[in-house]
Amino acid sequence: MKQHFQYTAIALLSAVFLAGCGQEEAGPAAAGARQMPAPSVTIAEVKAEEVVITRELPGRATPFLIAEVRPQVSGIIEERLFEEGGMVEENQSLYQLDDAMYLANYNVAKATLENAQSALKLARSEAKRSEDLYKTKAISTQEYDSAQATLQQAEAQANLAEASLESTRITLDYSRISSPISGQIGKSSVTKGALVTANQATALATVQQLDPIYIDLTQSSSELLAMRRALSNGQLQEADMPVDLILEDGTTYEHKGSISFSEVTVDPTTGSYILRVEVPNPEHLLLPGMYVRGVISEGVRKNGILVPQKAVSRSFDGSTTVKVVGQDNVVESRTVQLGQTKGNKWVVESGLTEGDRVIVNGLQKAAAGATVQISGTASETAEG
DSSP states (O other), X not given: OHHHHHHHHHHHHHHHHHHHHHHHHHHHHHHHHSOOOOOEEEEEEOOEEEEEEEEEEEEEEEEEEEEEEOOSSOEEEEEEOSOTTSEEXXXXXXXXXXXXXXXXXXXXXXXXXXXXXXXXXXXXXXXXXXXXXXXXXXXXXXXXXXXXXXXHHHHHHHHHHHHXXXXXXXXXXXXXXXOSSOEEEOOOSOOTTOEEOTTOSSOSEEEEEEEEEEEEEEEEHHHHHHHHHHHHTTSSBOOOOOBEEEOTTSOBOSSOBEEEEEOSSOBTTTTEEEEEEEEOOTTOOSOTTOEEEEXXXXXXXXXXXXXXXXXXXXXXXXXXXXXXXXXXXXXEEEEEEEEEEETTEEEEEESOOTTOEEEEEOTTXXXXXXXXXXXXXXXGSTTO
């Protein structure tokens, strides 16, 4: 009885083992009979549109006007007449020199002129009398000529005295040093009691006009050549647009600027040239020497191609590709050349044409050569 039970158990185990083997052999065939569904992707259809091509350039702020204040006569500083760092107006007095000597010279010249004018008055009277007497033959020709010569000498002396008075007046005025321009004045390099000399090398102070203000942007000559080439062959069209400024903290400056002029000489050490931008600065937020970035317009591309940034993949060799859904929904890997960014999109220089369907979502599942099914477009999803 026991032996019969053992035979029965062995037979049952063998049947179970053979049944399991049969199922394993049938498994792959059954899986092959079931076809996996095509992966689902979201696309963006490429459209040609007008794109403004811009370039961001580094720059520094420079004053609109700048003047260094220097004395034109020598003397001792008697008084400083301005507040350092404050605003001054054109011709506003900044320093007063000790003018005692210049005032004395002016008074001497004034007295000399008065004396010359008195002598001229007398000479005119004598000349008139001699003329009347000469007509009646009461005096000789020599006496008449002498009176006329005396009048001419008196006129010359009066003119000389008048010019000397004007010269001393100008010198006296120079003893009060004025601002040549309106603007903001910096610190004073001298104090009361300091000796200054005419046309000295060291400036007494510097006045800068900061509204408006200049921004000197630096652009490489190679970028200039590329832009001009694109304009000449019709890839770009000229666009006169304002210049946006980005401050050091990354914020955009409130006021927009305009290009004043471009330098005609390229710096041989850097291979770059200067673009000068004039921009309002009523709040004096921009200060000379401040670093800013200027966004300038290089031109307009009438049929520009844009593609969402998330649709672009980069390879280890630096190349950029996108995946395009072609005929019969077959995926194709396309190498593209990118330009600059516009918001969340890339400007495509080459590799795509209008009407191409670029995969935006589902890139991981969409291998090149595979067939996919389109579940929607970028405008219908959160991609936007």
